[in-house]
Amino acid sequence: MIKAITGTKDILPADIPQWRHIESVVLKVMNEFNYKEIRTPVFEQTILFTRGIGESTDIVSKEMYTFLDRSQTSITLKPEMTASVVRAFIEHSLEKKQSLNKFFYISPMFRQERPQAGRLRQFHQFGAEALGSKSPILDAEMIIIPFRILKLLGLKNLSVKINSLGVPQSRENYKKILKEYLKPHLNKLSEDSKKRVNTNILRIFDSKDQKDQEILNNAPLLIEYLDDESLEHFEKVKQALLSAKIPFEVDARLVRGLDYYTHTTFEVISGSVGSQSALCGGGRYDLLVKELGGSETPGVGFAAGIERILLACANEKSLRLNDESLDxxxxxxxxxxxxxxxxxxxxxxxxxxxxxxxxxxxxxxxxxxxxxxxxxxxxxxxxxxxxxxxxxxxxxxxxxxxxxxxxxxxxxxxxxxxxxxxxxxxxx
Known part of the structure; x- marks a missing residue:
């Protein structure tokens, strides 16, 4: 018997009503916030992701599905959507048509991770990207949108974590301080964290190794070294979330796994899906468009995992859909x-x-x-x-x-x- 490849899953007719329901709620909320749908190819040139996401990230170094096509061009099945949206934005000169472009998508993604509950090698995300504004209000909007979608899906066990990665200069200065702090502890770090010290040091905060976390207990935090501009931006985001009655907590250890983030970073967490608790994550990325060959254009976005959301909905029994019936x-x-x-x-x-x-x-x-x-x-x-x-x-x-x-x-x-x-x- 030929079976589906490990880490992939058939979505059978009995499952489709739940998927359609989630998609309909996404469409409804995106329409309320005036985001327009964009669809990009399933595969892109590999360089788009190595430049956009960063060669030192786990996604690029460990997880991408990359191959040579017949013309010997390196092709990658897209592991995330932001780089693809930015590529389309640049290629079609969309900034010349309007100053602020607001996109949303629903799309499959591909990462060669270890399959587990809520995490597959072909998985699906919905998300949004807004290109053209530095407004902290837009950062808040990117948190409000997925939170509203998840609440409309009936999920109750939700929390929001936010942090600021600041402007690049603040972050670079902080990396030096963190590196100095870690010097006496280098031999005790896990192998992954030892590599990250010189490649992507902030990702050490993501380590699941207990010894790493013990070492980091007294580590200096980035938020303590942010410049006034970054702190002011972060404060406005928090005020906007308070106005929108979005419950949140500041998590100074929250970093995102992609190199292109600046300023706000966030996750929407569910207590209903076990260890893979983040249903949604995102943040601001003011450097990415220029990095990929466009003009300097600020951006902010989020992505949410549909499989994880379905798992949370199942655990909370929040989706009470009418059975599909025949007239x-x-x-x-x-x-x-x-x-x-x-x-x-x-x-x-x-x-x-x-x-x-x-x-x-x-x-x-x-x-x-x-x-x-x-x-x-x-x-x-x-x-x-x-x-x-x-x-x-x-x-x-x-x-x-x-x-x-x-x-x-x-x-x-x-x-x-x-x-x-x-x-x-x-x-x-």
């Missing part, structure tokens, strides 16, 4: 009426109803069982004595009420079904 199932008593039944089904479909019928020449009893299995709201019965008299029978599967129509009164059947469906929707 009408056509039961055919007389096998000679198969062509007629098919044409009738097309008529109802053209009038906006979801319809199915028997393709397996089953008994009437088996066809009724199938109608029940598909949760059909109505059954139209063709054949038998009624059909010989020029009549067809419509049964309401909820009330068991049956109504007879003439064969040429299909439009009346449509009206009857739609009026009953509308009445049921009003009651629910």
């Amino acid at each position: 009408l199932f056509i039961v055919n008593i007389d096998k000679n009426l198969s062509d007629y039944a098919f044409n009738v089904s097309l008529f109802f479909r053209e009038n906006g109803l979801s319809v199915d019928l028997d393709y397996l020449n089953r008994s009437v009893k088996a066809q009724m069982r199938e109608a029940n299995r598909q949760n059909a709201k109505f059954v139209l019965i063709l054949g038998g004595e009624e059909f010989a008299k020029g009549e067809i029978l419509l049964k309401d599967m909820n009330t068991s009420q049956q109504v007879t129509f003439l064969k040429d009164e299909l439009e009346k059947v449509v009206q009857k079904i739609k009026s009953q469906l509308d009445a049921n929707n009003l009651r629910s």
Whole structure:
């Protein structure tokens, strides 16, 4: 048997209503905040990610799916979306069309990580990017949007952590201070952290090694060394979140795994998904557009993992969706009426109803069982004595009420079904 590749997962029909629901909530909220959808290719030139994300990051050094195509160009399946959005922004000169561009996306991503609950090698994210403004209010908006989406999905066990990475100069000065602090402890650090001292020292705060964390307990913190500009920007973000009634805490140890962040960085955390608790993360990246060949353009964004959100929703039992149901199932008593039944089904479909019928020449009893299995709201019965008299029978599967129509009164059947469906929707 050929199976799906480790770290990938089939999304089966029974799972699709939950995905559609999340996507519909994302579309609703993005529309409220006036973000426009963007879709980029699944793969890009590798250099986009090595330059954009940073060669010393775990994503680039350990996790990317990279290969040579037939022209010997190095290609990478996109591990994140921000670099791709910025590439499209630069390539199509979108800054010339309007000063502030607000994008959102829903897309698969690819990272060769160790598969675990809520973390796959092909995973899906929704997110947003705003390019063209340095406003701290926009930073706050990037936290408000995912928090609102997650609340609309019924999640309650949420918290927001924020930090500031400041302007590059403050960060570079702090890296020297942190490096000095770590010097006496170098031999005690984990192997990964030893490498990060010279490549991506801030990522040591992300270490899961207990000894690393013990060493860092008394380490100086970046927020203590920020310049006035960075502190003022961070204070305005906090005030905007307070105005929006978003609960948050400042976590001075929160760093993001990508090199392009400046100023605000944040995560939305769920207490319902175990160790992989971050449902969403993001921050400001004022240097990235220029780094990728564009003009100096500030930016801010976030990305949220759909699989992790689904896991949190399942653990909190927050998604109470109506079962997908069929408007009408056509039961055919007389096998000679198969062509007629098919044409009738097309008529109802053209009038906006979801319809199915028997393709397996089953008994009437088996066809009724199938109608029940598909949760059909109505059954139209063709054949038998009624059909010989020029009549067809419509049964309401909820009330068991049956109504007879003439064969040429299909439009009346449509009206009857739609009026009953509308009445049921009003009651629910």
